[in-house]
Amino acid sequence: MDLTVTRTYGAPPERVWAALTESELVKRWWGPDGFSCPLARMDVRPGGASLITMRSPEGFELHNTWTYTVVDAPRRLEYVLGFCDADGRSVPPSSLGLPADIPETGVPHEVTLTPSGPGTELTVTERGYATADTVRLSRLGLEQTLDKLAAVL
Template sequence: MMDLTVTRRYDAPPARVWAALTEPDLVRRWWGPDGFTAPVARMDVRPGGVSLVAMRSPGGVELYTTWTYGVVERPHRLEYVLRFSDASGRPVPPSSLGLPDGIPEAGVPHELTLETSDGGTELTVTERGYADAGVVAGSRLGLEQTLAKLAAVL
């Protein structure tokens, strides 16, 4: 299994970055890679809570995911499992959505840490459990673009 870690520094305090990661109106403004929008962000950020988030491609295809939270330590740490789903939140295999093999059907564990850094925040995102390097490379590209969009919101 392969993991992916991306770190980015923002000129905003941890509380502000946390809000952008957890508040529906803010998540809708940045979630998804370049060209994608986020029409849905129903956030239930608490241990055991499940958020439903969608991103819409430039061609109009919507991909839904659920984020099931294990650890919620405001404003320093979030751990959740991202699973692809239908619009109602029922899990669906990534392959049924035309996504590449190598994405774990049981979901992708995510760990987000926020640390104070030079008056701003250093956000580190780790995704775990990919089966091949091609999927890791694709996820890295999407994550880097998504985190750049987050910077514009902050």
């Protein structure tokens, strides 16, 4: 099952792209409400992998890698979001208490930026979930995260 969320921001594609790819900007918005992002080590190039950490209000840290397959600035990013330990070593999502149907090989993401008047339409598609419950959970987190991105822009 796939999940697609679209937002329109009052910023040009180049500014939205920077917020998606520059460490200091990613740290300001990544994660759902109440979560912070203490680490965003970005390596945005085909074959590159970023390491991003989000921290819950209780101090639990969840680490992700974003391994890029397509980087077409400022129009398109494709990457696989994987779950890992603090050193970037892959771990099964279920070992972190996440739903068992999240693919262990990672969740493919497609991000497109389309000029829209003076701003940008951003569309994020996540692929490969097995249940509607996991899609619903991911949608909630993604929508909150994209709302935080709006505040950065």
